[in-house]
Amino acid sequence: MTVTPTTTESSSAPAPSSPIRGRSRRRGDQVFSTLSMLAGILVLAIMAGIAIFLIIKAIPALRVNTANFLTTSAWLPDNTPSVFGIAALAFGTVVSSLIALLLAVPVGYGVALALAHYAPKRIAAALAFVVDLLAAVPSIIFGLWGLAWLMPRTEGLFAWLDTHLGFIPIFHNTLGVYSRSLALAGIVLAIMILPTVSAISREVFVQAPPAHIEASLALGATRWEMVRMAVLPFSKPGMISAAMLGLGRALGETIAVALVLSATFQINWHLTEPGGNTFAANIALKFNEAGINGQGALIAAGLVLFVLTLVVNVVARLVIARRAEFSGAN
Amino acid sequence: MKITRYGQLAGVALVGTLALAACGSDTQNTAGGSSSPSGSSSIDCGTGSLKASGSTAQANAMSDWINEYQTQCGSGVTVDYQGVGSGAGITDFTNKQTDFAGSDSSLKPDSEQPKADARCSAGPAINIPMVGGAIAITYNVQGVSKLTLTSQAIAGIFAGKITKWNDPAIAAANPGVTLPGSAIISFHRSDASGTTDNFTQFLAAAAPDVWTFQLGKSWTAPGGQGGKGNDGVSTGVKGTPNSIGYVELSYAQNNNLPVTAVDNGAGAVEPTADTASKALGQAKITGTGNNLPVKINYNIKDAGAYPIVLVTYEITCEKGLDAAQAKLVKSFLTYTASDAGQSKLSTTGYVPISGDLLTKVRSAISAIS
Numbered sequence A: 001m002t003v004t005p006t007t008t009e010s011s012s013a014p015a016p017s018s019p020i021r022g023r024s025r026r027r028g029d030q031v032f033s034t035l036s037m038l039a040g041i042l043v044l045a046i047m048a049g050i051a052i053f054l055i056i057k058a059i060p061a062l063r064v065n066t067a068n069f070l071t072t073s074a075w076l077p078d079n080t081p082s083v084f085g086i087a088a089l090a091f092g093t094v095v096s097s098l099i100a101l102l103l104a105v106p107v108g109y110g111v112a113l114a115l116a117h118y119a120p121k122r123i124a125a126a127l128a129f130v131v132d133l134l135a136a137v138p139s140i141i142f143g144l145w146g147l148a149w150l151m152p153r154t155e156g157l158f159a160w161l162d163t164h165l166g167f168i169p170i171f172h173n174t175l176g177v178y179s180r181s182l183a184l185a186g187i188v189l190a191i192m193i194l195p196t197v198s199a200i201s202r203e204v205f206v207q208a209p210p211a212h213i214e215a216s217l218a219l220g221a222t223r224w225e226m227v228r229m230a231v232l233p234f235s236k237p238g239m240i241s242a243a244m245l246g247l248g249r250a251l252g253e254t255i256a257v258a259l260v261l262s263a264t265f266q267i268n269w270h271l272t273e274p275g276g277n278t279f280a281a282n283i284a285l286k287f288n289e290a291g292i293n294g295q296g297a298l299i300a301a302g303l304v305l306f307v308l309t310l311v312v313n314v315v316a317r318l319v320i321a322r323r324a325e326f327s328g329a330n
Numbered sequence B: 001m002k003i004t005r006y007g008q009l010a011g012v013a014l015v016g017t018l019a020l021a022a023c024g025s026d027t028q029n030t031a032g033g034s035s036s037p038s039g040s041s042s043i044d045c046g047t048g049s050l051k052a053s054g055s056t057a058q059a060n061a062m063s064d065w066i067n068e069y070q071t072q073c074g075s076g077v078t079v080d081y082q083g084v085g086s087g088a089g090i091t092d093f094t095n096k097q098t099d100f101a102g103s104d105s106s107l108k109p110d111s112e113q114p115k116a117d118a119r120c121s122a123g124p125a126i127n128i129p130m131v132g133g134a135i136a137i138t139y140n141v142q143g144v145s146k147l148t149l150t151s152q153a154i155a156g157i158f159a160g161k162i163t164k165w166n167d168p169a170i171a172a173a174n175p176g177v178t179l180p181g182s183a184i185i186s187f188h189r190s191d192a193s194g195t196t197d198n199f200t201q202f203l204a205a206a207a208p209d210v211w212t213f214q215l216g217k218s219w220t221a222p223g224g225q226g227g228k229g230n231d232g233v234s235t236g237v238k239g240t241p242n243s244i245g246y247v248e249l250s251y252a253q254n255n256n257l258p259v260t261a262v263d264n265g266a267g268a269v270e271p272t273a274d275t276a277s278k279a280l281g282q283a284k285i286t287g288t289g290n291n292l293p294v295k296i297n298y299n300i301k302d303a304g305a306y307p308i309v310l311v312t313y314e315i316t317c318e319k320g321l322d323a324a325q326a327k328l329v330k331s332f333l334t335y336t337a338s339d340a341g342q343s344k345l346s347t348t349g350y351v352p353i354s355g356d357l358l359t360k361v362r363s364a365i366s367a368i369s
Helices: A003-012 A014-021 A023-064 A087-118 A121-136 A139-165 A182-206 A210-218 A223-252 A255-260 A279-286 A292-325 B002-042 B059-076 B086-094 B112-120 B151-158 B194-206 B229-239 B249-254 B273-280 B323-337 B339-346 B355-366
Strands: B048-054 B077-083 B100-103 B125-140 B148-150 B185-189 B225-227 B243-248 B261-263 B309-317
Touching: A023 A292, A087 A121, A087 A182, A087 A223, A087 A279, A087 A292, A121 A182, A139 A182, A139 A255, A182 A223, A182 A255, A210 A223, A223 A279, A223 A292, A255 A279, A279 A292, A292 B086, B048 B086, B048 B323, B059 B077, B059 B323, B059 B339, B086 B100, B086 B112, B086 B309, B100 B125, B112 B125, B112 B309, B125 B194, B125 B229, B125 B249, B125 B273, B125 B323, B125 B355, B148 B151, B151 B185, B151 B194, B151 B261, B185 B194, B185 B229, B194 B243, B194 B309, B225 B229, B229 B243, B229 B249, B243 B249, B273 B309, B273 B339, B309 B323, B323 B339, B323 B355
Parallel strands: B048 B077, B048 B100, B148 B261, B185 B225, B185 B243
Antiparallel strands: B100 B309, B125 B243, B125 B309
C-alpha cells in the first residue's frame, strides 16, 4: 500500500524537471525508482508465490478427500478413505479470535487514551514502553503461562458464569470441567493482541490535531468531552485498523493456542468446555506426524487461513478508506 | 511483576529441560557402562557421516545408540538423527536428504511406498521394526496406588461411557480398593501421534463393541482433555485430581505416575519391558521378503503379555543407497539390532524386539547393500 504511491511519484515526477539538473541526477532517479519499483513487485511476487505453493500442495490431498472439505468436522487425512474438513477449525478460529477482540479492544483503547491524553507525560512514556514490551514476549511463553498459571485461575470465573448466566448457551457447561476451552484461548489471545491494539491506537490518538484539542478545551470542554469531540472522530479509521491488525494476529496465532486448547473436532457452543481447535494450532499439532496426504490436507487448511486473514485485512483497508474521507480530520 | 512471573516460568521450563537432560545422560551412563565391554568387539564400524530423521518416539533410543556407536567407533564416523516426526522423516528420506527414516508406522502401501521405492531405484524401500514401546495407562486418584482395569473398562472410560471412578466396571476388577465417587477426567493427545494410533487400535481390537470411533493418529472420541505430546498428557494427569491418561511407559516412569495393570482376559498385567516384549514377539509380519511391516495382536490373551504395545520402524533401501552409505546404514542398524543394542532399550523405558521377529530383522539388515 505505502510503496506503490511513492514509486509512481518518483518515476513520473523527475522526468519533466530533470533537464535543469543534467544527466547524472536523472540516472540516479531512474536507478532508485527501478529499485523501489522492484521492491514493490517483489512483495506481490512473494504473495503470489505463497498462494501458488499452497494451492499446488493442497490439490492432491483435496482430490482424495472423501468428505466435504468445508462442512466436515473431522481430521483423518491419512486414513483410507481419507476424511477431513475445516468446519470445526473455522469455528474455533473465528470464535477464539472474536473473544480476544471483545476483551482486548476496549482495554486497548483505554490504555491508549490514558497514555496519550490522561497520564502525566513521564509516566506515559514509561508505561508505553512496558506495553510495547508485552508484544516482545514470545508466544510460547504466553502458552505456558496460560496453561500453568491462568487456567487454574479462570476455572472459578467460568464456573461462576455457568451458575449465574448458564441460561445463555455459550456460558453453559454440561461437563463441570472448565479447563482448556476456547474461552481460555480467547483470554490468552486477548492479552497477546493487547499491545498491538493499544500501540497503534495510541499513535493515532497522539496525532489528533492540537488545534482541535486546544479549541475544545478553550470552549470549556472537560477532558472527556475533548477526547470525545476532538480525538475520537479524528482517530476512528486508525482505531479500526488497530482492531483489525489485532484480529489478524489472533487468527494466525499458533503455539500458544496449541498448548492451551484441548484439540477436538467438534463445533461446541459451550465455550467454557474443553475442546476447540484453530487452523494454525491444528497445523502445528498435526504436521510432524502427517503422512503425504496429511501434509497436503494441512496445507489446504493453511490456504483457507491465508485467504481468511487476507479478507480481514482487505475489509479493514476498505473500512479505513471509506471512513477517512469524512472523518473530520481535514 | 509480570516480568518476574515470566522469569519464574522460564526458570521452570529451564529446570525441566535440565532435569530431563539429566535423566537422559544418567541412563546413558549406566547403560553404557554395563554394555560397553561386550559391545566393543561386536560393532563392525563404518566410516563417514550418516544422516537420519523421523519419529520423536524413538529419538531417545536413537540418541543412546548414537552415543554408544560413536564412542566405540571413534571420530571416523558421525551419525545424526533429527526427531522431526514420522511424516517429515519419510519425506526427508524420499527426498534423498537422509539415509534412513524413523517412523511410528510402516510406509503406506498405496501412497508412501511407491515414492520411497522410487528414491531407492535399485531395490525396494524396506520397513525394519527396531524399537518397541509400551503405552501405559496412568492415573491420579488420591489414596489409590494400585489399580487394575479390564480392556472393556479402559475403552469405556476413554469413550466417555464410564464416568465415575466407583463405576461397577472398575470396582469389580479391584476388590479391596476404595474408589471415590468423583467424575473421571480423561486425557488424550491433542497432537497427531503414533501413540494415539496404537492405543485406539488396541481399544478397537479388545473392546470393539465399546470403542466405535475412528482410528488414526488423531484422537476422534468426544469429551476428555487434550495435552500436547507425552509430556503434555503426563503433566495434565499429574496436575489434575481424578484424571487418567495414556502415555509411553518412560514418561509415566520419569514423572513418577502410577500405572494401571491391564486385564485383557488372562489376568492383570503390569506394563514392563518384559511383559510388553512378550506381546511384541507375537506380532505378525505382513510384508514380503526383507520388508517387515508388522501387525500387532492387540487382543493378545497370553498370561503375562501386556497388550498395549507399539513398534517403530527404520525405513531404508534394501538396495540403491550409495555404496558407502549402504555400508554405514548396515553397520549402524546391525549394532542397534544386536543384543547389546536391544538390551539398551529396556533401561530407557522402551521395549526390545524379541524372538522370531528379531531374527528376521537381523537377516533383513544383513541384506542391505
